[in-house]
Amino acid sequence: xxxxxxxxxxxxxxxxxxxRAPMIGPLLSVRNLSVSFSTDDGIVRAVDSASFDVMANETxxxxxxxxxxxxxxxxxxxxxxxxxxKITGEITFRGESLIDASERQxxxxxxxxxxxxxxxALAALNPVYSVGKQIAEAIRVHNPDxxxxxxxERCIELLDLVGIPNPTxxxxxxxxxxxGGMRQRAMIAMSIANxxxxxxxxxxxxxxxxxxxxxxxxxxxxxxxxTNSAIMLITHDLGVVAGVADRVVVMYAGxxxxxxxxxxIFYEPRHAYTExxxxxxxxxxxxxxxxSRLHRIVGQPPSLIxxxxxxxxxxxxxxxxVPGRCDSERPELVDVGPAHQSSCFFADRVAAAVKVDQS
Amino acid sequence: MTATxxxxxxxxxxxxxxxLTQWQLFRRRFFKHKVAVVSVVILILFxxxxxxxxxxxxxxxxxxxxxxxxxxPNATHWFGTDTLGRDQLTRLLYAGQISLKIGFAVALIATxxxxxxxxxxxxxxxxxxxxxxxxxxxFLVVPALxxxxxxxxxxxxxxxxxxxxxxxxxxxxxxxxxxxxxxxxKEKEFIEAARAxxxxxxxxxxxxxxxxxxxxxxxxxxxxVAAAIITESTLSFLxxxxxxxxxxxxNMLSDxxxxxGTGQSYLLYAPGLAILLTVLCVNFIGDGLRDAFDPQSEKH
Numbered sequence: 089x090x091x092x093x094x095x096x097x098x099x100x101x102x103x104x105x106x107x108r109a110p111m112i113g114p115l116l117s118v119r120n121l122s123v124s125f126s127t128d129d130g131i132v133r134a135v136d137s138a139s140f141d142v143m144a145n146e147t148x149x150x151x152x153x154x155x156x157x158x159x160x161x162x163x164x165x166x167x168x169x170x171x172x173x174k175i176t177g178e179i180t181f182r183g184e185s186l187i188d189a190s191e192r193q194x195x196x197x198x199x200x201x202x203x204x205x206x207x208x209a210l211a212a213l214n215p216v217y218s219v220g221k222q223i224a225e226a227i228r229v230h231n232p233d234x235x236x237x238x239x240x241e242r243c244i245e246l247l248d249l250v251g252i253p254n255p256t257x258x259x260x261x262x263x264x265x266x267x268g269g270m271r272q273r274a275m276i277a278m279s280i281a282n283x284x285x286x287x288x289x290x291x292x293x294x295x296x297x298x299x300x301x302x303x304x305x306x307x308x309x310x311x312x313x314x315t316n317s318a319i320m321l322i323t324h325d326l327g328v329v330a331g332v333a334d335r336v337v338v339m340y341a342g343x344x345x346x347x348x349x350x351x352x353i354f355y356e357p358r359h360a361y362t363e364x365x366x367x368x369x370x371x372x373x374x375x376x377x378x379x380s381r382l383h384r385i386v387g388q389p390p391s392l393i394x395x396x397x398x399x400x401x402x403x404x405x406x407x408x409x410v411p412g413r414c415d416s417e418r419p420e421l422v423d424v425g426p427a428h429q430s431s432c433f434f435a436d437r438v439a440a441a442v443k444v445d446q447s
Numbered sequence: 448m449t450a451t452x453x454x455x456x457x458x459x460x461x462x463x464x465x466x467l468t469q470w471q472l473f474r475r476r477f478f479k480h481k482v483a484v485v486s487v488v489i490l491i492l493f494x495x496x497x498x499x500x501x502x503x504x505x506x507x508x509x510x511x512x513x514x515x516x517x518x519x520p521n522a523t524h525w526f527g528t529d530t531l532g533r534d535q536l537t538r539l540l541y542a543g544q545i546s547l548k549i550g551f552a553v554a555l556i557a558t559x560x561x562x563x564x565x566x567x568x569x570x571x572x573x574x575x576x577x578x579x580x581x582x583x584x585x586f587l588v589v590p591a592l593x594x595x596x597x598x599x600x601x602x603x604x605x606x607x608x609x610x611x612x613x614x615x616x617x618x619x620x621x622x623x624x625x626x627x628x629x630x631x632x633k634e635k636e637f638i639e640a641a642r643a644x645x646x647x648x649x650x651x652x653x654x655x656x657x658x659x660x661x662x663x664x665x666x667x668x669x670x671x672v673a674a675a676i677i678t679e680s681t682l683s684f685l686x687x688x689x690x691x692x693x694x695x696x697x698n699m700l701s702d703x704x705x706x707x708g709t710g711q712s713y714l715l716y717a718p719g720l721a722i723l724l725t726v727l728c729v730n731f732i733g734d735g736l737r738d739a740f741d742p743q744s745e746k747h
Contacts (some may be wrong), residue, residue, distance in 0.1 A: 166643055195645045201641065204643040
C-alpha cells in the first residue's frame with residue numbers, strides 16, 4: 089500500500105509500522121487503582137480501588153457524575169497526574185506496567201499506543217497552529233522523519249476520515265475558524281494520527297449539541313471499525329454509553345459500583361445507584377403531567393474527603409438498611425451474573441425493584 | 448468564515464481551493480498594519496544608509512575643518528557642523544552603525560536568554576523556578592551603572608563589551624514576563640493535550656509554549672532595542688560608552704548637550720531625531736509583529 093486513498097487504513101502511509109502482535113489477555117488492565125491527593129482540608133480519595141479491563145477492539149464506557157473519578161482514572165493511565173497525586177495499584181498495558189514506567193517510556197506510549205480525546209476541543213487545540221500543523225506535530229512527535237508533502241497528505245486524509253468537509257482547504261485553517269463539532273473531529277483526527285491501540289475519550293461529546301454528538305460518536309465508531317482500536321469512553325451521559333459501549337463501568341464517589349455489559353447495566357442493574365441513574369433519564373413512555381417531576385436521586389454526591397462510612401451511596405439509597413450493614417461495612421464488587429459485578433449488599437432488592445418498574 | 452474565503456470566494460468543485468501557508472498568512476496580517484510596514488521601510492533605509500556610510504557619506508569620518516567651526520545646516524552640510532567643523536550628517540551615519548548594532552544585538556541576546564530562563568523557570572516550576580528566578584532577582588537588584596562602569600573599565604570600551612554588558616542588564620525583564628506568561632499557559636488544556644500526545648517537556652516548551660507567547664516577547668524585544676540605544680546614550684553621556692574616534696548617537700547627543708539653548712542647539716536635533724525615529728519604528732514593528740503572530744487577530 090504505497091499510495092493509500094482516504095478510505096484505506098491510514099496507518100501504513102506514514103508509519104510503515106509492522107502489523108501488531110496478536111494480543112492475549114486484556115489490552116489494558118487496571119487493578120486496585122487508588123489515587124488520592126492531600127489537600128489542606130484532608131485527603132481526597134479521587135479513585136478508590138478501581139479494577140477493570142479493556143480488551144482489544146472493545147469499547148468500555150466509564151459512567152459517573154462529576155467528581156466520581158472518571159477523569160482521574162484516565163489521567164492515571166497516561167501518567168499525567170501531578171506529582172502531588174498518590175497512586176497505588178497496578179495499571180498494565182499490553183502486560184507492561186504503566187505505573188513503574190519512566191517519563192521517557194511514557195512519552196513513547198502516549199499518543200502512539202494510548203491517545204486521548206479531550207472534552208473541550210477548543211481549549212485542547214493550540215490556538216497558534218493551524219489544524220493541519222497540529223496534527224502534523226502529533227505525528228512528528230513519534231515519527232520525526234516524515235517529509236512535508238507526505239505529512240500534509242496524511243493530515244488531509246485524517247481530516248477526511250473524521251468527516252471534515254473540504255479537508256484540503258480546512259487543513260490550513262485555525263481552530264477558531266472551525267465549528268464546535270469540527271473541532272472535536274479535528275481533535276479525534278489528532279488522537280488517531282498514530283493509530284493508537286487504545287483511545288481514551290474523556291467526555292468527547294459533552295460540549296456538543298445532540299445532533300453533532302451523534303455525528304461525533306458515529307465517527308468514533310467508524311474509526312474503531314477501521315483501526316481496531318479499543319475505546320475507553322468516559323462520560324456522564326448514559327445515552328452515549330447505550331449507543332456505543334460494549335461494557336460499562338459505573339463509578340460513584342471514586343469507587344466502582346457496578347460493572348457489566350451494556351444490556352446488563354441498562355436492563356438488569358444490580359446497584360441502587362445505577363438504578364437511580366436509569367430512573368432519572370426522561371422517558372417518553374412514562375406519564376409526565378405538570379404535577380409529576382423527573383425522577384432524581386435524593387441528596388448530593390458526597391465530599392471525597394469525608395466519605396460516608398460503609399457504602400458511599402447509603403445516605404441516598406432507597407434500599408439501604410441504616411443502621412445496618414450499609415453504613416458499617418464497605419461492600420466489595422461481587423459477581424451478580426455472568427461478567428456482571430455489583431458492590432451492593434442488596435443487589436437482589438434492586439433487581440426486584442427494577443422488575444416491578446419494568447413490568 | 449475566514450478572510451480568505453471572503454476575499455477570494457471559491458465555489459465547491461469550481462476552482463482550486465485557496466490555501467495560504469502560515470507564512471503567507473503571517474505576511475498578510477503584518478501588511479495590514481500600515482504603520483509597521485512604513486516603519487520597516489524606514490528602518491531598512493536607515494540601516495542601509497548607516498552601513499553604506501563609507502560610500503554615501505558626503506565627507507570622510509575623520510574630516511574636520513577647524514577654520515569652519517560650527518555652522519548651521521546648509522546645502523553642503525545638511526545637518527550643519529560641530530565646533531570642530533565635523534559634518535554632522537557624516538557623523539550621524541557612522542554613529543548609526545554602532546547604535547543600531549548595539550540596539551539590535553542587545554535585544555537579541557537579552558530576549559533569547561531571558562526567554563529561555565523564563566520559560567524553563569515557568570514550565571518546570573518548583574526548585575528550578577526558585578533557583579532561576581532568584582538568580583534573575585539578583586541581577587535586578589544589582590546597581591546597573593556601577594556594574595557597567597566596572598565591566599567597561601575591566602574589558603575595555605569596545606562595542607562588543609558594551610553589547611554584552613547591556614544584554615546582561617536587560618534579560619531579566621524578558622525572563623520575568625515570559626515566566627508569568629508560561630505560568631498561566633502551562634495550565635491550559637492544549638499543553639496537557641500535547642503531553643498526552645507524547646511530547647517531551649523540551650518539545651512542549653519550544654513547540655507549544657513559546658509560539659503562544661511570541662507577542663509579549665516581541666513587544667519586550669522592541670522595548671529592549673529602544674532601551675539599549677538610550678542606555679548606551681546615557682553611558683556615553685557619562686563618558687563610559689563608546690570611545691572616540693568611534694561614535695554613537697548617544698555620544699553625539701552628549702557632545703551637543705552643552706549647546707542647549709545656544710545658537711548651536713541644532714546639533715542636538717540630528718542624533719536626537721535619529722534615536723527617536725529608530726525607537727519609534729522598532730516599537731511599531733513590534734506592534735505589527737505581535738498582531739501578525741496572533742492567528743486570531745483577523746477575527747474582527
